[in-house]
Amino acid sequence: MRRPTYSIESIGPKEAAVMLENNPHNRHLRPSWVAVLARRMKAGKWKETAEPIKFDGPGILLDGQHRLQAIITSGMTLEFIVVRGLNPDARFAMDTGAKRTGTDALVMDGFGGDARAVGAACNYLWRFLRYGGVNTDRAPDNEDIIQTFTEHPEIQESVEATKAARTKAIWGSHGLFAFCHYIFSRQDRDAADQFMAGLLSGIGLESSRDPIWILRDRLIHEATRQAKITTSYIAQLTFKAWAIWREGEERSQLRLRKRGEGIEKFPDIGPIPGISDKAELTW
Secondary structure, eight states, X not given: OOOOEEEEXXXXXXXXXXXXXXXXXXXXXXXXXXXXXXXXXXXXOOOOOSOOEEEETTOOEEEOHHHHHHHHHHTOOEEEEEEEEEOGGGGGGTTOSOOOOHHHHHHHTTOOSOHHHHHHHHHHHHHHHHHSSSOOSOOOOHHHHHHHXXXXXXXXXXHHHTGGGGGOSSSSOHHHHHHHHHHHHHHOHHHHHHHHHHHHHOTTOOOTTSHHHHHHHHHHHHTTOSSOOOHHHXXXXXXXXXXXXXXXXXXXXXXXXXXXXXXXXXXOOOOOTTTTTTOOOOO
């Protein structure tokens, strides 16, 4: 029986294109993941993990199409381990392990706190910094999560300040509310604490026209519904309630304009120290 061969090869766009020519039965290509890999390659952040590009005996590509397409997209030339001569059935055993998440990355990087909530909060913050919202198909990779936390370590304090979100009394994740608290605390930490205490626990709420009251009531109701509002919509409502509350205004309802003139994307809450000057916001 012929054994597989192993080699280290420099692969550039031309070589990658040739390798991709014999790729008839692979899974569907995910352009968003190709974009992530290409961005990492162009930024000089690509790390060889010893995971090879794999071909079977007849030369059909079994594993590596996203990396090869990213080589073409980025225009870079990088070294990869290449394995040839595998059994064709080997494709069915590939990529069946548990994928490392942003939470795993934080733990492996030595973080000892609530890695799940911090990782989720950093995910939302990364999206917000680059796209001005949290609803986007472009997701951060694990290195992005680590870098975001490194640049914004105070987000751990926001995770601590929003622990009441774990009770699930209202609809929304701990990481999402920690992200909101972090953004709000850049404007006013004491006010952010007060706002979240009211929203998550009902502390200090007295009037049904208080925007925090209205938002909390909506999210309590959403927690009992089968068809719930999206994470992005929760974030937008929370930002809007924050802006209204800081102005000292009252409302009878809280909603976003999604049709017609004046469609609201992500509410503008004003300058955010340490954020607005870095973010590529699209309000």
